[in-house]
Amino acid sequence: MTAAGDPTHPVGGSSPGRWQPDTYLRFAGERARPFAALLSRVGAESPRRVVDLGCGEGALTASLARRWPAARVTGVDSSPEMLAAATAWALPGRVAFELGDVRDWAPAGPVDVVVSNAVLHWVDGHPGLMARWAGHLAPAGWLAVQVPGNFRAPTHALLAALCRSAEWADRLADVAPRADAVLEPAGYAEVLTAAGLSADVWETTYLHVLSGPDPVLAWVRSTVLRPVLARLDDADAGRFTDAYAAALRTAYPPRADGTTLLPFRRVFAVGSLEPLSEG
Template structure:
């Protein structure tokens, strides 16, 4: 079992859709005018399609394809959003290469699942039309308690035999300046930055509920055939998260750093 092949639960993921969508809308706000008329757009790692649909709001005439390797996510995306000039297709971001010129290749919270993703940038920028844009955002919180506690628990004597190599490490994404350097070297005019959002989460154990949709998926997948072990792991992780993210009078503050890049190919 690898960290790149978790089983996804669209319903769980979408429980925090509002907070998860905000970085994408902030990313799109920095994407300039696209050269194509109408534009051709690819969304890499489209998931349940809820943010892919926002691309058609921004560019109503565009032909948009969302790509993902999760059949569960694609099924949800097709039911909820497919139609008109928006469609969805199966593809693995680790190997996907543009088969036609794109005016925008965008990726929302996906590349952290792709080891060595910067090595794919050349193919993707090469697949842009002149003046086209490659834009992405990734979580930059791998040194936050939500992740360090998860890795520490998975590496503890009880679990390391079953969970070794399952989780991503703190080098899953680069710093903004490293992305800036890589994309500028490919001939792009690049804007890279980071933002820390402080989400106010509600409900019981809301941070656990959040990570059940994302970072915890590899563990849940690895232990799926042993419900007793899975529940024991989740209970231990829940206790650690409660201590790290105490509830306040208005909810549970959850700081979440994100890293962004918008790279425009020379026209």
């Protein structure tokens, strides 16, 4: 999830590829906004069991327990680094965290609310996974998913082009971000309705105002750039990052006041086994 660590992408063997909660949380406020927007359309009133698939460092998972005080909330993530940070949010009998891959998740019984925030773009074939999760919902259960929708934006297109360039293709072409990593909103509506859910699907483009040196690079360093750097030693990672940073500065130039605008599109999909309200 956005403040929760896109967990299903394999953690690389070199230090640049590991999840680093402190780096990810530099933009915690900006990354939390889509989570709040996603949950605003979940109408569950008194769920008993809530699961956050891709919980990362746990802050937003804990917010689910505040919204639903009677629920037992479980966060699942495959990053030991993120889960180590998440222990600060654990509450005996109310909020728990466990190590696991969202692709393999199967609950012991029906779940009232399943949330997956900024995770599924790492998972090939995730529409089928969403359908499987829908099958684990309790009567009147809810499934809520958010994915980045910016894979054709310069942040990702420039990175993909660099990964596939003559200098780097032999090592990085297969980890270049794909433009088709996520569906368009209509595609997610089809996934939810085919799974027997009432669907509420929309998109939002956030215009983030970033500051500091190379702020767009800082934003992507903890997400889409992470698996790329995991393939490289320190010297090559530095050379690659320098080239990518230069391209980002051209695509996202600083404004006169020193800030940089980063448009970021996100796609939201909420499904329920009960009819959804309008508005």
